[in-house]
Amino acid sequence: MKFETVIIGGGITGLSVAYHLKNKNYILLEKEKSVGGLCKSVADKNGFIYDYTGHLLHIKNDYVKKLVKNLLKKNLALKNRNSWIYSNNVFTRYPFQANLYGLPKKIVNECIEGFVESKLTAYRLPLTTYSFYDWCLKTFGRGISKYFMIPYNEKLWKINLKNLTTDWLGNYVPQPALQEVIRGAFTDNNKKIGYNATFFYPKTGGMQSLIDSLKKNIAGIKTDVKISSIDISKKIVKTNNVDIQYNNLVNTIPMPEIIKLIKRVPENVKKASRKLKWTSVLNINLGIKRKNISDKHWIYFPEKKFNFYRAGFYHNFSEALCPDGTSSMYIEISYRNRKISKEKMLKKTIGELKSAGILKSSDKIISECILDIPYAYVIYDKNRKSSLETIRNYLRKNFIFSVGRYGGWQYSTMEDAILEGKEITKWLK
Numbered sequence: 001m002k003f004e005t006v007i008i009g010g011g012i013t014g015l016s017v018a019y020h021l022k023n024k025n026y027i028l029l030e031k032e033k034s035v036g037g038l039c040k041s042v043a044d045k046n047g048f049i050y051d052y053t054g055h056l057l058h059i060k061n062d063y064v065k066k067l068v069k070n071l072l073k074k075n076l077a078l079k080n081r082n083s084w085i086y087s088n089n090v091f092t093r094y095p096f097q098a099n100l101y102g103l104p105k106k107i108v109n110e111c112i113e114g115f116v117e118s119k120l121t122a123y124r125l126p127l128t129t130y131s132f133y134d135w136c137l138k139t140f141g142r143g144i145s146k147y148f149m150i151p152y153n154e155k156l157w158k159i160n161l162k163n164l165t166t167d168w169l170g171n172y173v174p175q176p177a178l179q180e181v182i183r184g185a186f187t188d189n190n191k192k193i194g195y196n197a198t199f200f201y202p203k204t205g206g207m208q209s210l211i212d213s214l215k216k217n218i219a220g221i222k223t224d225v226k227i228s229s230i231d232i233s234k235k236i237v238k239t240n241n242v243d244i245q246y247n248n249l250v251n252t253i254p255m256p257e258i259i260k261l262i263k264r265v266p267e268n269v270k271k272a273s274r275k276l277k278w279t280s281v282l283n284i285n286l287g288i289k290r291k292n293i294s295d296k297h298w299i300y301f302p303e304k305k306f307n308f309y310r311a312g313f314y315h316n317f318s319e320a321l322c323p324d325g326t327s328s329m330y331i332e333i334s335y336r337n338r339k340i341s342k343e344k345m346l347k348k349t350i351g352e353l354k355s356a357g358i359l360k361s362s363d364k365i366i367s368e369c370i371l372d373i374p375y376a377y378v379i380y381d382k383n384r385k386s387s388l389e390t391i392r393n394y395l396r397k398n399f400i401f402s403v404g405r406y407g408g409w410q411y412s413t414m415e416d417a418i419l420e421g422k423e424i425t426k427w428l429k
Helices: 012-021 060-071 105-119 132-157 178-186 208-215 253-261 268-276 341-354 385-398 414-427
Strands: 004-010 026-029 039-043 049-051 078-080 083-087 089-092 198-201 227-231 236-239 243-251 278-288 297-300 311-315 328-336 367-377 398-401
Touching: 004 012, 012 026, 012 039, 026 398, 049 328, 060 208, 060 414, 083 132, 089 268, 089 297, 089 341, 105 132, 105 178, 132 328, 198 243, 227 253, 253 385, 253 398, 268 385, 278 341, 341 367, 385 398
Parallel strands: 004 026, 004 243, 083 297, 243 398
Antiparallel strands: 039 049, 078 198, 083 089, 227 236, 236 243, 278 328, 278 367, 297 311, 311 328
């Protein structure tokens, strides 16, 4: 078999590439029995629908907004974010740095003093020269860093924050002005700041609805395909069924995985690949036999006494995600380079949710779905940039375009994935 373009990976980036190639000569190869990657939804026998954690559409680009609306039509709702932080036994609004109201006075004073002090000390070096740890101290001061920024991000990234760069920041971390910090410390300020102040979500079917709508517009999809190797000299992808020849190869699977598949990779490229680091996530999904266990969309948990860093509530995204009279939620636990017991984590998590008052001792859990996400967050350390440059140069010289969150090895959104999938088609002749 021969195709002009072979796309590896049927996640949202790969689907976007195929969608925007229209009627050109391509084939999309997916190892699972269905496409969607981490944007799929899982339906259980009890009537619950779970995503792979909270996948929400934060859309700013007009093209993407129009595309999603055309695909989902009336099956799309716009939501105003209702997210909170749980620390010191109280709930405060997100983002922490602009919503100190409700915390103990001692902590509020410490955070304000630290923030003011940080504003009196200007940056002496370019932003990119600071570690994320130092950037937090210089941007928010000691208090806000101590009570949220540092402990929360340590739980998320699972590395020493002095080894984390600031290259990933973009608009992901809100940086309020002094007056916003003061206002949020003494009043219950409901002003929404940050890139995710609003989001779109399907009314029915979970995020799977978007995947299914994209799939209907794509002809060249082959699922349940196991790739054994890629011969770049002959431009052949060897699979469990057939050898496929290509002119261009678009990769959307994790960069370390594509390097493992290629035959005779130069040692410097292998070495660069081994330096790439990432965080994995255990996603625990629960169905509870009680209606409206929370009115929130999601909650951040920065304290060490909780093993999870975030929990969200599907039933507040869409009532159609769970049966009448029930609620459903997802809980996210980061881990790196270690085996993790799903059973122990489930038991521990349920106990901690009860201690936080999210679950009651009388609550009956009628559905459990644990999803393991080996590649979740790309770690931006001092080796990432140079390693990425080495690998990209090698791949591009061999007509391989590696794109998307994991193929491009970056921190990005679903909107970014759709746009990058569209953009790369301009290079595919």
